[in-house]
Amino acid sequence: MRQQPRGDSRGILHPGRLLRQVRFRRHLPAPALRPWVEHYWFVDWDLTEPLEQQVVPHPAVNVVFQRDGDGPERAEVAGVGLKLFSITLSDTGRVSGVQFRPGGFHPFWGGSVAELTGRRWPFPDLADRWPRARDHTGGACDGTDTERRRVLDGLLTGWAPEPDPVTDEVIRLVGEIRSDRTVLRVDAFARRHGLTTRRLQRLFLDRVGVGPKWVIRRYRLQEAIEQAAGGPPPDWARLAADLGYSDQAHLIREFTAVTGTSPAAYARSLG
Structure with missing residues (x-):
C-alpha cells in the first residue's frame, strides 16, 4: 500500500501556473479507506485577479467540498467528466476534494456509477436517492490540513463501504x-x-x-x-x-x- 500520494500533475493543464497562484496539495486518506480512495486534494487561494484552470478529467469520481470567502460550504458528487473541466477561481476560497480510485466509488454509491457520468450533483439534490448526502454537516474546508483530513476520514468511514x-x-x-x-x-x-x-x-x-x-x-x-x-x-x-x-x-x-x-x-x- 502506498505511503505517499502520487506527485504527478497528470490531467492538469498548465500545472506550473496553477502551483504559482494557489496552494495545491494531496494527502492519503486513513489506511482503511485506501482500497477505494486515491487521495484527498486540497486547494486554497487568495487571488488579486481571477484564475481560469482547466483539467482533463481522470476516469474517477470526485466528492468535492468548496467554500468561497466567508460563504457556506457546499458539496457535490462529480461523476467521471467526459469533457474538459474548466473553473474560474477568484478572491479567496478553499476546496477539499476526495478523488476515488476508478471503480472505488461504487461501494459508497451502491448502484451503477454510470448514472453519475458527465454530471455534477449537489448534495441537496441527491438527498432523496442517496441518503449519505445528508450525513455531511460541514467542516471539510475548515482548519488545518490535518483537521480537514480528519473530517473527510470520519465522513467516508461513516458511509461504511462494503468490500466487494x-x-x-x-x-x-x-x-x-x-x-x-x-x-x-x-x-x-x-x-x-x-x-x-x-x-x-x-x-x-x-x-x-x-x-x-x-x-x-x-x-x-x-x-x-x-x-x-x-x-x-x-x-x-x-x-x-x-x-x-x-x-x-x-x-x-x-x-x-x-x-x-x-x-x-x-x-x-x-x-
Whole structure:
C-alpha cells in the first residue's frame, strides 16, 4: 500500500501556473479507506485577479467540498467528466476534494456509477436517492490540513463501504491500464484476463462509469499532455505510435478535441 500520494500533475493543464497562484496539495486518506480512495486534494487561494484552470478529467469520481470567502460550504458528487473541466477561481476560497480510485466509488454509491457520468450533483439534490448526502454537516474546508483530513476520514468511514471482490478486480484492471502503456486494445486486454470483451465493458460501465476503451484512450492522452509539459517537445510521431494512435494526425486530433489546442501550441504556451 502506498505511503505517499502520487506527485504527478497528470490531467492538469498548465500545472506550473496553477502551483504559482494557489496552494495545491494531496494527502492519503486513513489506511482503511485506501482500497477505494486515491487521495484527498486540497486547494486554497487568495487571488488579486481571477484564475481560469482547466483539467482533463481522470476516469474517477470526485466528492468535492468548496467554500468561497466567508460563504457556506457546499458539496457535490462529480461523476467521471467526459469533457474538459474548466473553473474560474477568484478572491479567496478553499476546496477539499476526495478523488476515488476508478471503480472505488461504487461501494459508497451502491448502484451503477454510470448514472453519475458527465454530471455534477449537489448534495441537496441527491438527498432523496442517496441518503449519505445528508450525513455531511460541514467542516471539510475548515482548519488545518490535518483537521480537514480528519473530517473527510470520519465522513467516508461513516458511509461504511462494503468490500466487494468485483470492485476490487475492476480497480486492479484500471490500475494496470494506467501503469502499463502497452495496453492499447480492449479485446487483447480482455483476453489477457480471461474475460470476454462484453463482460469487461459491462464491468467498467457499472463500476467505473465509462467503458474500457475510453479509459485506455484517456490515460494515453494524459501521458501525451504530460510529455508536452515535461521538457523539450517530444517526437510526436513516435509518441503517437507508442501510445497506440494510428498515426501522428490521430494523436493531434484527439489532443486538440479534448484540450482545445494542438500539442505543439500547448507546448509553446508553457514556455
